[in-house]
Amino acid sequence: MSTLEEHIDIAVPLEAAWDCLHRAEAYPQFLNGVRAARPEGERRAHLDVDAAGRAQDFDIEIVDREMENVMTWQTTSGPDLAGTFSLLPIDRGHTRLQARFEYDPGTIKESFGGPQGFAQAVAIERGVRSDLQQFKELVEAEARAK
Numbered sequence: 001m002s003t004l005e006e007h008i009d010i011a012v013p014l015e016a017a018w019d020c021l022h023r024a025e026a027y028p029q030f031l032n033g034v035r036a037a038r039p040e041g042e043r044r045a046h047l048d049v050d051a052a053g054r055a056q057d058f059d060i061e062i063v064d065r066e067m068e069n070v071m072t073w074q075t076t077s078g079p080d081l082a083g084t085f086s087l088l089p090i091d092r093g094h095t096r097l098q099a100r101f102e103y104d105p106g107t108i109k110e111s112f113g114g115p116q117g118f119a120q121a122v123a124i125e126r127g128v129r130s131d132l133q134q135f136k137e138l139v140e141a142e143a144r145a146k
Contacts, residue, residue, distance in 0.1 A: 002121070005099070007098040008133065012093065012139050020135070024047075032130060043063065069086065071085045082102045097136075
């Protein structure tokens with residue numbers, strides 16, 4: 001299993017970032033490749049994903065450790081993927097989002113195509129950074145609109 005960790009600072013209170021992470025319908029706005037998402041109960045979501053040019057469906061289970069501001073997720077269908085989002089308050093109006101993504105390189109190649117080895121790790125790193133930047137832009141725009 002490989003692990004990637006990235007973080008980004010966001011100019012919103014922790015609660016605003018936490019709320020956005022838990023709105024499955026917002027996932028297509030910041031997760032590349034997710035075409036549609038919907039909640040399926042309190043702790044599950046269904047994702048329609050474009051993976052290597054093929055439509056795929058993934059189900060994820062979400063577990064919160066609210067007292068620690070940590071959200072973990074794990075696929076329950078589709079490729080075996082998992083991750084964690086940790087929110088850390090910087091001050092009243094700023095939050096650091098730390099993302100940890102766990103994956104098997106062979107599963108990524110098989111499910112999503114693309115390069116192998118070091119080139120795959122670089123592509124995944126770029127993708128996660130892009131997703132975090134899009135999340136930042138979304139949640140900050142929502143905060144400004146209020």
